[in-house]
Amino acid sequence: MYPVFLAQWMKDKRKPYLILLFIGLSILATIIFGDIDRIEQTTVAVYSTESNAEELEQKWMELLGHHDSIEFVWMDQEKAHAEVLEGNSDVALQIMENDYRIITANEMPGVFIVNQHVHQVFTEEAKLVAAAGTNSTTELRNEVGEYLKTPPITIQTKSLDGGELANHDMGMQLLFGFTLFIAMFTIGFKVNGITADKVSGIWNRLILSPVSKTNMYIGHLFYSFCVAFFQMMVVFLIFKYVLDYELGNFAMIVTIAAAFTLSMISVAMLITGFVKTPEQFYMVYPSLIPMIPVVSGVYMQPGTITNPILQFIADIFPLSHGVEAMMDVALYNAGWNDILLPIVIMLLIGVLAMGIGINIVERKK
Amino acid sequence: MLETIKLSKTFKEKKAVDEIDMYLDEGESVGLLGPNGAGKSTTISMISSLLKPSSGDVKLNGLSTIKNPSEIRKVLGVVPQEIALYEELSAYENLKFFGKIYKVKKDILEERIQEVLEMVGLKERQKELVKTFSGGMKRRVNIAAALLHKPKILILDEPTVGIDPQSRNHILETVKKLNEETGMTILYTSHYMEEVEQLCNRVYIMDHGRVVASGSKQELLSILSTEDTIQVQLSKKSDALLEAIKGMAAVRQVEDTNHGIRVISKKGSNILADLVHAAENVGTQITHFQMEDPSLEDVFLHLTGKTLRD
Incomplete structure (x- = not known):
């Protein structure tokens, strides 16, 4: 597993531009579009x-x-x-x-x-x-x-736990949305390394070696996880400590990001199963992925998407669950129990998509 | 050491390999010859356990490798037809990666990398990225990667396709040296007859998924012991002449070549006078002719009715 992991790292070490570009894009997109809700005078x-x-x-x-x-x-x-x-x-x-x-x-x-x-x-x-x-x-x-200084009736609005009712922060939603969305590209492009290895014949060389197939997959997928996770963490840390965004319990944000990354790697693996060459993947994946945040309502106020079919489509991808859980943590001080369900759903999507994806990839000779 | 028994592979309806029986003795250099699409790569994939046969068996030292491929994988080095390397890494980094994959011990890996780089003549350029190499250099690294774990059997799948003559000679020399000096068993597939003639003790000729002939070079040439090969050069090419020669009773095969035509006729039939007359009749002249010893190319033509490049 480690040689496979290291080989991917060696390749990216020489060309880290894609990751840096994606980190920059996440920050830029959030700053540009996230300010819609923070209207100046x-x-x-x-x-x-x-x-x-x-x-x-x-x-x-x-x-x-x-x-x-x-x-x-x-x-x-x-x-x-x-x-x-x-x-x-x-x-x-x-x-x-x-x-x-x-x-x-x-x-x-x-x-x-x-x-x-x-x-x-x-x-x-x-x-x-x-x-x-x-x-x-x-x-x-x-x-x-x-x-009216002493009104006969006063109305107080409180949240379920008795605290102040938080205003929905669209800027925060876009921060999570864009960061997760752009990480989806990183994940896809890294997972596509498996198809590239298969087409180039490297995969066959690995099969003939003493390394097991499980380790070959783990090497690739663990590397994809690390890169995408690192990318998200850099963005979140910049927003938390440099741009002073209140992200809530950071350990919970990290946990949700990890579950999302695992889940999305599986979805990318599933898509890999349907393509024959890395070039086909580069065509299919970037065409499909931008639809997910739109359908998931990541760019819109909550409740905008009401069509049940669109809601169902959004639910089968991990993005909506990830953003929702992160928003709960950042805005509503959600506890571990509150984010357990979206995490479990993301992991479930991950298990199913990975199972089907690897099966299809292995059947395809 | 290694044998295939009625090895077959069917893809959907198409039989790519059809009941092939082959064997490789220890230290032998065996050629697998055939045109594109003959089934050579499929055969190699099955021998190396990358592809499961539809029927038949592959045995290593008498034991089947189909159910337990790990044994053959330990002793096998495979040089695939494609450049199976990471182009973004240097030659050295690629070899280090494959060395680790093959679990070459840390303390000897460095030494082995330098050995195989020396063998393929790229020691001086080991730090350069593979993507900056010429096609021939890439193929040499491709071979080096298969040698790191000191395999007992080396399978090379058309390792000289599309490269310059210098790299080609280097590869042939390397393979020859590996076989002669280290006793490595070689299975070399190619559609270049002269490479196989130069490298291999025995040859299997494949066409349409079947072995159509096998044996040493002499054994294969003896197939043509009843025939003469005449290379004819003409003042101008003529399809009519080709047809006229095909109609001659003693002629077995006629092939249009770059330089003229090659005629395979019944041994001792003495058709030279007939050829001259036929040329005059269609308005051309024979400028040069030469009686040739039959080559494996002629054997292939005789057996399949086509050339290796068809």
């Missing part, structure tokens, strides 16, 4: 074409201004439109006496957030105006403000 250009524009500016800018991630800036109509057209701002807001209009060039996620906030402010104001009748709205607003 959005600037919204506000204007009015009404005759009492100054009065409206004073009133609405104060009411709209209480939002953490949206900054409202008053400007004239032309400039506001130009900001949107040139892409400097996703949204402009036209204020009327008791109404507003959103001006945008496309359906960006930020537009929805701005609209939600503005709609809430205008609705509240309309309610206050209606309730105040002929009296002063400002006085009523202050009165309501004072009243």
